[in-house]
Amino acid sequence: MLIGVSILTFFIIRLAGNPAFQYLPAHPNPQQIEGVIKQYHLDEPVYVQYFYWANGVLHGDLGWSKTAKMSVSDAIGQKFPATFELALLSTAIAVAIGIFMGTRAAVHANSAEDQGARLVALVGVSLPVFWLGLILLMVFYAGLHVLPSPDGQASLHFDPSTLRVHTHFLLIDTLLSGNVPYFVDVVAHLILPSITLAFASTAIIIRMMRSSMLEVLGSEYVRTARSKGLPESVVIRKHARRNALIPTTTVIGLTFGGLLSGAVLTETVFSWGGLGQWAGDAAQNLDTAGIMGFTLLTAIVYVLANLVVDVVYAFLDPRVRLG
Amino acid sequence: MRGADESGQGTKRADTKRPKDQKPRSRQRMALARKTSELRLALAPRWREIRFDLHLMSKSVTSTAGVVLIVMLAIVAIFPFLFAAPPPGRDPFIIPVNFDPQYVNPLPPSAKFPLGTDADAASIYYGVIWGARISMTFAIEVVLIGAGMGLVLGLFAGYLGGIVDEVIMRLTDVFLSIPGLILVIAICAVLGRGLEATKIALLATWWSGYTRLIRGSVLSVRENSYIDAARASGTGELKIMFRHILPNSWTPVIVEATMDMGTVVLVLAGLSFLGLGAPLGYAEWGIMVQTGHLYLVSGYWWTIVFPGLAILTFVLAFNLMGDGLRDVLDPKMRR
Numbered sequence: 197m198l199i200g201v202s203i204l205t206f207f208i209i210r211l212a213g214n215p216a217f218q219y220l221p222a223h224p225n226p227q228q229i230e231g232v233i234k235q236y237h238l239d240e241p242v243y244v245q246y247f248y249w250a251n252g253v254l255h256g257d258l259g260w261s262k263t264a265k266m267s268v269s270d271a272i273g274q275k276f277p278a279t280f281e282l283a284l285l286s287t288a289i290a291v292a293i294g295i296f297m298g299t300r301a302a303v304h305a306n307s308a309e310d311q312g313a314r315l316v317a318l319v320g321v322s323l324p325v326f327w328l329g330l331i332l333l334m335v336f337y338a339g340l341h342v343l344p345s346p347d348g349q350a351s352l353h354f355d356p357s358t359l360r361v362h363t364h365f366l367l368i369d370t371l372l373s374g375n376v377p378y379f380v381d382v383v384a385h386l387i388l389p390s391i392t393l394a395f396a397s398t399a400i401i402i403r404m405m406r407s408s409m410l411e412v413l414g415s416e417y418v419r420t421a422r423s424k425g426l427p428e429s430v431v432i433r434k435h436a437r438r439n440a441l442i443p444t445t446t447v448i449g450l451t452f453g454g455l456l457s458g459a460v461l462t463e464t465v466f467s468w469g470g471l472g473q474w475a476g477d478a479a480q481n482l483d484t485a486g487i488m489g490f491t492l493l494t495a496i497v498y499v500l501a502n503l504v505v506d507v508v509y510a511f512l513d514p515r516v517r518l519g
Numbered sequence: 520m521r522g523a524d525e526s527g528q529g530t531k532r533a534d535t536k537r538p539k540d541q542k543p544r545s546r547q548r549m550a551l552a553r554k555t556s557e558l559r560l561a562l563a564p565r566w567r568e569i570r571f572d573l574h575l576m577s578k579s580v581t582s583t584a585g586v587v588l589i590v591m592l593a594i595v596a597i598f599p600f601l602f603a604a605p606p607p608g609r610d611p612f613i614i615p616v617n618f619d620p621q622y623v624n625p626l627p628p629s630a631k632f633p634l635g636t637d638a639d640a641a642s643i644y645y646g647v648i649w650g651a652r653i654s655m656t657f658a659i660e661v662v663l664i665g666a667g668m669g670l671v672l673g674l675f676a677g678y679l680g681g682i683v684d685e686v687i688m689r690l691t692d693v694f695l696s697i698p699g700l701i702l703v704i705a706i707c708a709v710l711g712r713g714l715e716a717t718k719i720a721l722l723a724t725w726w727s728g729y730t731r732l733i734r735g736s737v738l739s740v741r742e743n744s745y746i747d748a749a750r751a752s753g754t755g756e757l758k759i760m761f762r763h764i765l766p767n768s769w770t771p772v773i774v775e776a777t778m779d780m781g782t783v784v785l786v787l788a789g790l791s792f793l794g795l796g797a798p799l800g801y802a803e804w805g806i807m808v809q810t811g812h813l814y815l816v817s818g819y820w821w822t823i824v825f826p827g828l829a830i831l832t833f834v835l836a837f838n839l840m841g842d843g844l845r846d847v848l849d850p851k852m853r854r
Contacts, residue, residue, distance in 0.1 A: 200689065200690070200692070200693035200696075201693055201696055201697060203693075204693055204694075204697075205705070208705055208706060208709055314581070314842075318581070318835060318838050318839060318842060319831070319835060321834075321838060322781060322785075322831055322834035322835040322838050323831060323834075324785055324788050324789065324792075324805070324808070324827060324830045324831065324834075325789070326788075326789060326792045326808065327788075327808055327823070327827035327830065327831070330808065330812055330815065330823050330827070331823070331824070331827070333815060334815060334820060334823065337816075338815055338816045338818070345816075454698055456698055456701065457698040457699065457700035457701050458700075460700065460701070460704065460789075460793070461789050461792065461793070464792075464793060465812075475701070475704065476704075476793050478708070479704045479705070479707065479708040479793060479794075479795055480708075480793065480794045480795065482708060482709075484708070484709065487704065487705045487708050488705065490701070491697060491701055491702065491705045494697060494698055494701050495696050495697045498696055498697070498698065499696060
């Protein structure tokens with residue numbers, strides 16, 4: 197599958213026109229063109245070029261990103277923590293709210309609460325991510341002045357190089373270094389982007405949780421548990437919700453891919469400085485190497501997320517055996 | 520129905536032999552009447568089904584709300600000139616501007632500009648109205664072509680199986696393993712800016728979801744005994760595929776396509792916001808939010824709020840309708 201993705205991305209790069217111009221000055225002389233063509237094997241057939249490129253990719257050479265002004269693999273390494281932190285936090289938010297609201301909606305099916313959850317879910321998938329981000333900024337930053345401006349992960353006067361710990365995850369770094377004002381600033385910067393990013397996944401998780409919970413609540417073991425005289429809260433928490441979580445896990449894994457595409461827009465709105473914003477910049481400036489690196493990375497993350505889901509699935513549902 | 524068809528043909532042929540006789544004509548009329556009544560009888564269950572579907576839909580609050588919103592949007596999209604007249608002789612999709620210095624800053628909503636203006640007196644109201652037409656035509660084109668491609672590919676993969684299935688589905692898997700928006704961004708970046716390029720990029724990716732969906736239901740429909748019966752009576756493969764299998768397996772695609780109308784507009788708006796979709800100055804909601812976002816701190820809220828609300832309304836309308844349709848068309852959920 198990843199081979200297929202790599203062929204596809206390579207094909208798209210080649211649609212962009214002669215790749216030699218990526219490595220040439222604005223007004224090259226013929227000798228420079230000749231040199232670049234020789235150096236990058238551009239005079240050979242396309243399928244041979246693919247193998248050169250794939251060989252490079254396997255050795256971590258994804259080309260030069262002109263928007264990040266560094267090699268694509270360096271850029272990914274440097275920008276990954278910021279995006280990962282954001283994605284992880286918004287997944288946590290989405291999972292918590294989604295499971296809570298989905299359970300409530302199913303337990304009180306067809307009540308006002310259920311209709312409310314349905315409306316939240318529908319609006320959630322219909323909201324343009326970037327617009328939500330802008331509206332939140334307009335209210336909480338420009339209007340109420342309670343949250344900081346969209347200037348990335350922390351205010352500019354904080355310098356990450358002053359921190360004692362370097363995991364590149366700012367939340368952890370600031371906390372471990374004991375720099376409380378810095379930590380508070382990072383948290384304040386995280387609130388709006390993570391809510392923005394979480395919205396769409398929350399909606400999907402609510403729906404999934406509601407439908408699988410309804411299915412479980414109609415099953416015989418729930419009836420048995422009730423007829424044993426167990427309190428309703430125990431039935432819901434121990435018997436129903438645990439089993440309803442199984443299909444929901446799959447969806448959570450799948451929303452992770454959606455989260456990465458949402459990150460492109462969210463990070464652009466909040467100038468987050470992670471992978472998403474870089475991909476957005478690269479797309480606007482025809483930085484093909486950058487875009488392709490990002491596309492390939494997303495595909496890998498997506499496949500990995502599915503793998504993790506499969507493993508977690510086996511853990512949650514003893515009937516599933518791997519291998 | 521088939522029998523009625525043939526008997527009708529038979530009387531017609533008999534007529535041509537004796538054109539001046541009166542009697543055959545009345546017989547012809549009788550045959551015609553019989554044909555129509557048979558047709559009505561044959562269609563009755565289908566019509567009853569449709570009426571039942573409509574009845575169910577009208578009972579569901581969400582789908583009714585969705586249909587009402589879609590009808591309103593469609594009216595605006597078909598007759599935008601009734602709501603906001605374009606300046607004569609200009610491309611109506613470009614919001615008219617006025618470079619008079621008094622209009623440099625955005626103006627708040629007023630009688631002349633109901634939803635306020637962006638810089639240079641670019642009316643937000645005008646953009647929201649004409650944006651409906653851009654979004655509607657764009658979404659219809661992408662969804663129809665994409666679903667059509669997916670239907671045909673999925674049908675061939677599911678029905679023929681074997682090597683055809685293998686090739687089509689591996690290709691589909693590759694497209695599905697990259698999140699939609701990111702692949703579209705990549706293709707757009709290569710093709711350059713503009714609505715046409717965006718459309719091509721979306722079409723290049725949008726078929727894959729439908730292909731997988733239709734293949735799944737074709738695989739189960741294929742096993743029905745009426746397919747065997749059709750084959751036993753000598754029906755051609757293509758006819759089996761398009762007359763017997765397709766109509767019985769496209770229900771999930773209808774729901775998906777309805778919701779995708781909204782998703783396509785979301786993606787278009789997102790791409791425009793990134794600077795890849797519609798060019799600056801166009802009456803497209805995403806690029807309007809993008810221009811408005813420069814005024815985030817200046818308090819010109821109307822430049823961001825109204826185009827965004829337009830996107831939300833459009834997408835929500837189709838999601839509401841799709842949500843209702845799913846309940847109606849899924850036989851497990853109804854009755």
